[in-house]
Amino acid sequence: LSSASLFSKTNPYSYTYDDVIFLPHYIDFPTDSVNLTTKLTKNINLSIPCVSSPMDTVTESYMAVSMAALGGIAIIHNNNNGVDQAGLVRSVKSRRIPFVSDPIVMSFNDCIHSVDDFGDSPCVFVTDSNKLLGVVSKLDWERLSDNKSVKVGEYMSKSVLKGLSSYSFEQAATFLAANKLDYLPLVNEVDGEVMDLFTSDDVERIRGFPKLGAPSVGKDGKFLVGAAIGTREQEKERLEHLVKAGVNVVVLDSSQGNSIYQLDMIKYVKRTYPDLDVIGGNIVTAYQAQNLIEAGADGLRVGMGSGSICTTQEVCAVGRGQATAVYKVSSIASKQGVPVIADGGIANSGHIVKALVLGASTVMMGSFLAGSNEAPGVYESQGGHRVKKYRGMGSLEAMTKGSDARYLGDTSKLKVAQGVVGAVADKGSVLKFIPYTMQAVKQGFQDLGAPSVESAHKLLQSSVLRLEVRTGAAQAEGGVHDLLSYAKKPF
Numbered sequence: 397l398s399s400a401s402l403f404s405k406t407n408p409y410s411y412t413y414d415d416v417i418f419l420p421h422y423i424d425f426p427t428d429s430v431n432l433t434t435k436l437t438k439n440i441n442l443s444i445p446c447v448s449s450p451m452d453t454v455t456e457s458y459m460a461v462s463m464a465a466l467g468g469i470a471i472i473h474n475n476n477n478g479v480d481q482a483g484l485v486r487s488v489k490s491r492r493i494p495f496v497s498d499p500i501v502m503s504f505n506d507c508i509h510s511v512d513d514f515g516d517s518p519c520v521f522v523t524d525s526n527k528l529l530g531v532v533s534k535l536d537w538e539r540l541s542d543n544k545s546v547k548v549g550e551y552m553s554k555s556v557l558k559g560l561s562s563y564s565f566e567q568a569a570t571f572l573a574a575n576k577l578d579y580l581p582l583v584n585e586v587d588g589e590v591m592d593l594f595t596s597d598d599v600e601r602i603r604g605f606p607k608l609g610a611p612s613v614g615k616d617g618k619f620l621v622g623a624a625i626g627t628r629e630q631e632k633e634r635l636e637h638l639v640k641a642g643v644n645v646v647v648l649d650s651s652q653g654n655s656i657y658q659l660d661m662i663k664y665v666k667r668t669y670p671d672l673d674v675i676g677g678n679i680v681t682a683y684q685a686q687n688l689i690e691a692g693a694d695g696l697r698v699g700m701g702s703g704s705i706c707t708t709q710e711v712c713a714v715g716r717g718q719a720t721a722v723y724k725v726s727s728i729a730s731k732q733g734v735p736v737i738a739d740g741g742i743a744n745s746g747h748i749v750k751a752l753v754l755g756a757s758t759v760m761m762g763s764f765l766a767g768s769n770e771a772p773g774v775y776e777s778q779g780g781h782r783v784k785k786y787r788g789m790g791s792l793e794a795m796t797k798g799s800d801a802r803y804l805g806d807t808s809k810l811k812v813a814q815g816v817v818g819a820v821a822d823k824g825s826v827l828k829f830i831p832y833t834m835q836a837v838k839q840g841f842q843d844l845g846a847p848s849v850e851s852a853h854k855l856l857q858s859s860v861l862r863l864e865v866r867t868g869a870a871q872a873e874g875g876v877h878d879l880l881s882y883a884k885k886p887f
């Protein structure tokens with residue numbers, strides 16, 4: 397079928413990614429020539445179509461610098477106060493290397509009682525008002541006689557080589573190698589504050605990731621980063637903090653974006669900060685999209701209840717299958733030059749291909765990224781597997797921390813959950829698995845004869861690309877089947 401007939405007004409069904417399948421087209425170019433550069437908003441270009449979701453178990457500074465280094469972007473969550481959120485944006489802006497370490501810092505009079513005090517770190521920084529006084533390496537500590545109650549300030553090394561947090565990756569790696577160091581404190585050049593611990597392991601990890609395209613860097617030469625805000629009056633103060641911190645785009649975080657509150661907020665943002673791009677949502681219909689576009693949205697976020705941790709469709713009886721939602725919103729948004737983010741429900745590279753071909757310019761991911769090293773939180777063990785916690789922003793647990801405005805529960809004392817708390821498997825670093833995922837997406841585009849995201853949109857709209865709905869049996873056949881067991885791929 398052509399997309400127009402499959403998603404026609406008279407079809408009463410709403411489909412999601414797994415329901416539909418594209419028919420292969422004609423290949424006349426190699427996989428590597430597929431170009432995944434795209435637009436997040438009217439004014440923000442990305443090298444890869446990947447956006448990390450504004451959720452407190454997915455996106456803080458570490459995720460943001462890594463996504464920007466890959467050529468995508470991250471949206472910092474707003475389950476915090478404006479000052480803290482702006483601090484996370486500043487932290488992204490202060491870094492040029494895709495990592496944010498969490499060095500162990502002690503004061504002059506502290507003691508190291510056990511080797512566990514080092515955690516995974518090779519050293520402890522000794523500071524006064526965040527300024528570096530010296531370093532105690534694990535070796536220094538081990539060399540101490542049995543009396544381990546000596547104050548760190550008394551045996552730390554004072555002559556420590558330091559690097560600047562503004563170093564590029566190559567500068568920091570060269571400095572480390574030239575001075576035969578295993579690790580290097582990176583300090584802020586303005587106030588000397590200790591920012592990071594850069595180690596030879598980081599060099600190896602970062603060198604190992606394939607380059608996908610240009611990193612996402614703004615006119616200021618710093619990593620691009622976005623932030624989520626709500627629509628309540630006090631969010632204007634949050635916005636001011638974010639703008640001062642240098643945020644590049646804001647996402648109005650709401651589960652039903654077509655509201656007078658959001659339309660007013662879009663207008664306010666555009667009026668007050670004309671250079672700041674604003675993304676509206678979430679929406680699933682052309683009618684909702686038109687309202688947000690007319691209010692001035694520079695991008696649209698599509699999805700209602702499609703997320704892995706969402707219960708909105710069950711609780712509120714509203715939403716739409718994600719393939720239909722992406723297609724319907726994109727059809728109207730593309731005519732007005734407004735890029736669409738397909739948000740939620742991405743579980744594999746095939747879903748990304750489907751979202752992009754159906755009209756989205758980027759995909760926003762929560763569960764797909766939540767098990768990575770870069771997501772906030774620590775790994776735990778569950779049934780013999782290494783997992784990280786992942787929770788919906790509408791879960792009671794997250795709302796108790798403050799995210800209830802997204803679900804319009806702000807004036808009510810009764811909190812109704814629209815999401816759950818769960819866990820996802822360890823996936824390692826996004827620097828490794830996103831490049832693999834993008835290579836798989838390129839192969840999908842090659843099979844469809846689409847050398848770019850834009851060309852895929854055109855091929856679908858002109859009915860050159862055709863798709864069908866899969867029956868339940870066809871879906872089962874399209875997955876792994878009839879094996880006694882198989883090794884599930886890590887991603």
Ligand code: XMP
Nearest residue numbers: 449703704706708741762763788789790815
């Ligand atoms: P995935 O499938 O990538 O979905 O894990 C992430 C998206 O889900 C949305 N989200 C929620 N939706 N209740 C909902 O109905 C929730 O608690 C919730 N938390 C996040 C959000 O759009 C996110 O990007």
